[in-house]
Every structure is written in structure tokens, then in C-alpha cells.
Amino acid sequence: MSIATILAGLAAVFVVVAVIKTARIVPQRSAFVVERLGKYAKTLEAGFHLLIPFVDKVAYRHTLKEEAIDVPQQSCVTKDNIQVVVNGVIYLQVIDPKQASYGINDYRYAAMQLAQTTLRSVVGKIDLDKTFEERESINNQVVITLDDAAKPWGVKVLRYEIADIELPATILDALEKQMRAERERRAVVAQSEGERQSKINVSEGLKQEMINVSEAEKMRQINEAEGKAREIELIAEATARGLERVAAAISTAGGKDAVALRVAEQYVHEFGKLAKTNNTMILPAELSNIGSAVAAITKTLETARS
Structure with missing residues (x-):
């Protein structure tokens, strides 16, 4: 091979490398952080960009989409000293790629660790019975704490969701017995209320029956009295008319x-x-x-x- 051929080959390789180092295509909803000679230079948004070869380099790549990060299981102690195992999911989004690159080394790991410590603190302030009832309140408190801490990182914490709460076997057995006893108590109460209502209904029926009978007897007596009075009145009127006729007959x-x-x-x-x-x-x-x-x-x- 001649020296000219070798030089031409080297020139072609140099051109290819320069193009690779210069041209950058950023996908939609992504951001690239560019450093120039080791110092932050600019943030590339979605589209085609040209860099200075061997001077500029893409140091960090970030997605601007909402991310879901699984928080591993951890043991938490409630206010009434019951140990529970909780795991959850963090939903966050990068809003400032520069801060996400230089504000913290790994914002995902930091958010996960902070979520665990915050969750332990929140769960430690409430009783076991309320951990299931106040999930939404727990989630909101974790989100508020994480969001405040993540602002210097250029990250927005959108929400936190408790995925599962695991209880010790002994606590589960005790809760099951408690629930069974509560159901039995409710059944007994419901039965007694039914019997009570039944007796009330029967007594009300008897009372109404006695009232109806007394009213009927009262009406019968009134009717009989009115009948007798009418009978006496008619007899008296007939007797009077008879006497009048007898008297009239005597006068003839x-x-x-x-x-x-x-x-x-x-x-x-x-x-x-x-x-x-x-x-x-x-x-x-x-x-x-x-x-x-x-x-x-x-x-x-x-x-x-x-």
C-alpha cells in the first residue's frame, strides 16, 4: 500500500470519528447534559445537535418522563410497638437536568433511601390499626418530605404509594380472632334486636287488638243504651197516646x-x-x-x- 492510500484511510477514519463525536440526536422527552473540557456547557433538548469534536462530550443522559421506582421492603415499628414490613413505589420526574446531574450523585437511589427513612418515621407515629386506615395520609406525608428534599436535585416527586403491608403471623392470627369475635358479636346483637323488634310488634298488635275490642264494646253498649232509650221513649209515647184515647173515649x-x-x-x-x-x-x-x-x-x- 502506498503512503497516500494510508493517509486517505486515516483521513476517512478521522472524518467518521469527528462526525460521531459531533452529531447528536436527542430523543423526544429526553435531555443530554454536555460538558466542555470537563465543565458544564449546555443541556441538549429533543432534536439534532452538533458538538465540537474532542472538546464537547455528553456527560449525562436523562429522561423527562415520569419514572416509577420500586422501594424495597423494610421493617417499620408502629406506635404500639408492632413490627410490620412495608414496601411501596415512588413516582418522580426530572424537571431540571443540570441539577439532576450535579445536585446529587444518584437521585433515584437518594429518593429511595429517603422514602424508606421517612416511611419509618411516619409509621412510628401511628398505631397498627390506623396503618391500614390512613394509607392515604401516610402517602401524602412521604410525598411532602421527599418533594422538599428533592428540589435541589432538580427532581419533582409526584406521589408515593404503599404497595403492601405485611404483619407477623401472630398478629395476623390475633386480628383474625378479633374479627371473628366482632362478627359473632354483631350476629348476636342483630339477633337480639330482631327478637326485641318482634316482641315489640307482637305487643303493639295485642295493644291495638285490645283497643279495637274495647272500642267495639263501647260502641255496642252505646248502641244498646240508645236502643233501650228509644224503646222506652216509644213505649212512653204509645202509652201516652193510649191514655189520651182512653180519656177521649170516656168523654164521649x-x-x-x-x-x-x-x-x-x-x-x-x-x-x-x-x-x-x-x-x-x-x-x-x-x-x-x-x-x-x-x-x-x-x-x-x-x-x-x-
């Missing part, structure tokens, strides 16, 4: 004789009945003089009429 011609005859007939009839029903009789002194008796009765009727 021959009325007195008819009354005397009627009285005599009734006297003889009743006296005959008395003789049939009794073995012993008390005879009036004036038995032989029926006319005198009739006259006396007639006189009494006239007096009553007048």
Missing part, C-alpha cells in the same frame, strides 16, 4: 159505662186467675158488691183524667 156518650164494663170484666178475669193459681185466697170484704168496686175504680180514672 156512653164512655163511662163502657169503662165500667171493661173494669168489671178485668176484675172478674183476674180474680178467676187468682183462684186457679193459689190454694189460699184473701177475699176482699166487698166481694159481693162488684159494682161498688167498679164504681170506685171508675171514680179514680175520672179523678186522674181531671
